Amino acid sequence: xxxxxxxxxxxAFGETQALSNVNLTVRDGEFVVLLGPTGSGKTTTLxxxxxxxxxxxxxxxxxxxxxxxxAPASRDVAFVFQQYSLYPHLTVYENLAFPLRxxxxxxxxxxxxxxxxxxxxxxxxxxKLENRSTKLSGGEMQRVAIGRALxxxxxxxxxxxxxxxxxxKLRGELRLELxxxxxxxxxTLLYVTHDQVEAxxxxxxxxxxxxGRLVQxxxxxxxYSNPANLHxxxxxxxxxxxxxxxxxxxxxxxxxxxxxxxxxxxHLEIVRxxxxxxxxxxxxxxxxxxxxxxxxxxHKLVTLADPYLAIGRGDRIxxxxxxxxxxxxxxxxxx
Amino acid sequence: MSNATSAHSVxxxxxxxxxxxxxxxxxxxIVTMVPLAWIFMTSFKSPPDSISYPPKLVFTxxxxxxxxxxxxxxxQTPEYIQSLGPxxxxxxxxxxxxxxxxxxxxxxxxxxxxxxxxxxxxxxLAVFLGTLAAYGFSRFRVPLADDLLFFILxxxxxxxxxxxxxxxxxxxxxxxxxTALGMILLYTAVNVSLxxxxxxxxxxxxxxxxxxxxxxxxxxxxQAFRKVVLPQATTGIAATAIFCLIFAWNEYAFAVLLTSxxxxxxxxxxxTIIGEGGMDWPAVAAxxxxxxxPILVFTILLxxxxxxxxxxxAVRK
Numbered sequence: 001x002x003x004x005x006x007x008x009x010x011x012a013f014g015e016t017q018a019l020s021n022v023n024l025t026v027r028d029g030e031f032v033v034l035l036g037p038t039g040s041g042k043t044t045t046l047x048x049x050x051x052x053x054x055x056x057x058x059x060x061x062x063x064x065x066x067x068x069x070x071a072p073a074s075r076d077v078a079f080v081f082q083q084y085s086l087y088p089h090l091t092v093y094e095n096l097a098f099p100l101r102x103x104x105x106x107x108x109x110x111x112x113x114x115x116x117x118x119x120x121x122x123x124x125x126x127x128k129l130e131n132r133s134t135k136l137s138g139g140e141m142q143r144v145a146i147g148r149a150l151x152x153x154x155x156x157x158x159x160x161x162x163x164x165x166x167x168x169k170l171r172g173e174l175r176l177e178l179x180x181x182x183x184x185x186x187x188t189l190l191y192v193t194h195d196q197v198e199a200x201x202x203x204x205x206x207x208x209x210x211x212g213r214l215v216q217x218x219x220x221x222x223x224y225s226n227p228a229n230l231h232x233x234x235x236x237x238x239x240x241x242x243x244x245x246x247x248x249x250x251x252x253x254x255x256x257x258x259x260x261x262x263x264x265x266x267h268l269e270i271v272r273x274x275x276x277x278x279x280x281x282x283x284x285x286x287x288x289x290x291x292x293x294x295x296x297x298x299h300k301l302v303t304l305a306d307p308y309l310a311i312g313r314g315d316r317i318x319x320x321x322x323x324x325x326x327x328x329x330x331x332x333x334x335x
Numbered sequence: 336m337s338n339a340t341s342a343h344s345v346x347x348x349x350x351x352x353x354x355x356x357x358x359x360x361x362x363x364x365i366v367t368m369v370p371l372a373w374i375f376m377t378s379f380k381s382p383p384d385s386i387s388y389p390p391k392l393v394f395t396x397x398x399x400x401x402x403x404x405x406x407x408x409x410x411q412t413p414e415y416i417q418s419l420g421p422x423x424x425x426x427x428x429x430x431x432x433x434x435x436x437x438x439x440x441x442x443x444x445x446x447x448x449x450x451x452x453x454x455x456x457x458x459x460l461a462v463f464l465g466t467l468a469a470y471g472f473s474r475f476r477v478p479l480a481d482d483l484l485f486f487i488l489x490x491x492x493x494x495x496x497x498x499x500x501x502x503x504x505x506x507x508x509x510x511x512x513x514t515a516l517g518m519i520l521l522y523t524a525v526n527v528s529l530x531x532x533x534x535x536x537x538x539x540x541x542x543x544x545x546x547x548x549x550x551x552x553x554x555x556x557x558q559a560f561r562k563v564v565l566p567q568a569t570t571g572i573a574a575t576a577i578f579c580l581i582f583a584w585n586e587y588a589f590a591v592l593l594t595s596x597x598x599x600x601x602x603x604x605x606x607t608i609i610g611e612g613g614m615d616w617p618a619v620a621a622x623x624x625x626x627x628x629p630i631l632v633f634t635i636l637l638x639x640x641x642x643x644x645x646x647x648x649a650v651r652k
Contacts, residue, residue: 050547050551051550051551052547052550052551071550071555072547072550072551073550073551073552073553073554073555075551077551078551078552079547079548079551081544081547081548083544085544085548087545087548087549087563088567089566089567098549098552098562099552099553102549102552102553102554102558103553103554103555103558104553104554105553148548148552152552
């Protein structure tokens with residue numbers, strides 16, 4: 001395990017600037033999640049660290065040594081791909097043993113066997129070791145793919161949306177499992193996703209990427225409650241943060257220069273009132289909670305409500321802000 | 336899929352359609368099989384039976400064609416033949432019954448061996464070079480890749496025989512005329528374009544992630560190619576090999592023009608088998624029958640891959 005540092009990394013593919021001036025440090029033993037939409041440069045970041053791409057500018061260092069000119073094989077990283085993760089012509093066992101049998105390592109077979117069986121148990125696939133890798137379910141395949149990374153003890157594990165092709169239930173299970181395994185072996189891990197739940201639940205720190213730039217990096221708590229700008233604020237929170245013009249709702253104290261107010265559920269106070277400034281437009285019943293769709297003049301807001309809150313469509317309410325987030329005309333956060 | 340679902344399936348052809356398709360296939364198979372059956376039967380006929388009209392469907396089979404194919408014979412007086420000891424083999428006996436004795440082996444076997452060496456040699460080279468080139472085109476940013484690929488394909492656009500005379504002159508200058516090496520190079524040149532195009536299609540379908548994963552796992556690109564790409568490209572490689580082999584094995588025009596002696600292949604040799612007083616048809620048929628065997632064996636061995644090769648990508652996995 002080791003610290004991995006990106007310094008002033010830029011990378012373009014033809015006309016497209018995939019990454020510009022990215023600085024990122026993944027500390028030894030840390031679980032960092034890069035969160036961003038498609039095309040924000042998440043995967044490119046991983047590929048640069050792995051050596052599958054060369055940066056146009058900047059330094060990649062692993063455990064203090066500059067690796068930009070090194071081949072992927074000598075960088076000592078492990079990679080879990082989003083899909084096509086297993087070699088289809090090999091069995092599960094052979095897939096897991098593949099990295100250990102590489103010419104770069106050449107471990108004795110007894111040691112390989114021990115490692116493979118240990119990891120297979122860890123990712124709970126030990127009952128299917130002799131199966132062809134193509135005969136597995138999606139979840140099993142991804143577990144083997146993660147296992148193939150874990151058989152090694154690399155400087156860093158790089159994971160590119162390893163759970164995105166799975167169904168929700170499995171994703172939830174593997175999310176926990178991955179976090180458990182990472183805790184167990186104390187590995188350094190850089191994980192890429194566009195799923196905010198994965199980011200919030202697994203990360204020690206979250207890095208928000210947008211348009212090839214690292215906009216903000218911090219603990220999940222910081223990113224959630226202290227976003228640097230509108231973009232970061234919009235990445236997290238379910239339902240989506242409400243962006244409303246300054247002055248639309250009472251409450252709070254907007255600093256000068258405020259253009260937009262970001263209001264999440266916890267920033268909105270609802271009081272039933274005949275004369276209220278807002279009206280309930282629609283209610284989505286999710287069972288454990290309700291999504292209230294609220295109309296304030298021309299603006300529509302969505303917030304969460306307790307399912308026991310006695311409120312119905314068309315009811316008038318008083319809507320008030322409570323410590324919301326303030327943004328200036330450029331989308332930067334004001335405090 | 337069970338019968339119950341296929342009966343109602345929209346995509347599955349109906350039973351009638353299948354039956355009609357089956358009949359068409361059988362009819363086509365019969366039409367294409369008749370010449371082969373004819374050759375096979377002729378190879379077991381005696382020379383008079385082979386040219387009798389109307390053709391005989393029922394005849395006494397004899398190995399005379401095969402004996403004549405592999406031997407050269409000289410006519411002798413009955414007294415001389417009687418003075419010899421008992422016949423050494425079946426062929427000896429058949430030959431003597433025609434008032435002849437075996438003088439020595441014919442050239443068929445050396446020609447057949449030439450065919451084997453040249454066809455398999457050029458197939459190996461074409462597939463080997465084709466695989467590497469296809470991999471390069473598939474994975475790297477080759478400058479002018481599209482133009483190069485078109486250029487490679489364009490070598491197939493004219494009939495090979497159109498360049499026969501320049502090649503003939505060139506080969507004479509280079510001393511490659513009538514050499515196995517010359518024929519191997521020539522067939523490789525013709526086949527390599529087919530190989531590159533076929534294999535590029537197959538390799539394009541193998542996701543790069545496999546190699547990238549292998550390279551991160553501690554393998555060099557070449558090792559990743561060997562351990563990960565090659566095993567997955569076997570289908571394509573086998574199909575390509577069959578197509579190349581069939582071409583090189585059957586090629587006639589260049590073989591006639593460029594080989595006459597030591598490097599002559601079987602196709603130009605077989606028609607030159609002449610018996611006493613005209614063509615020895617049973618021997619020609621026997622030569623053809625044996626000539627078919629290697630390609631038949633090779634195709635049967637690789638028929639699964641060949642089918643996938645023909646249907647290309649459509650039914651993979």
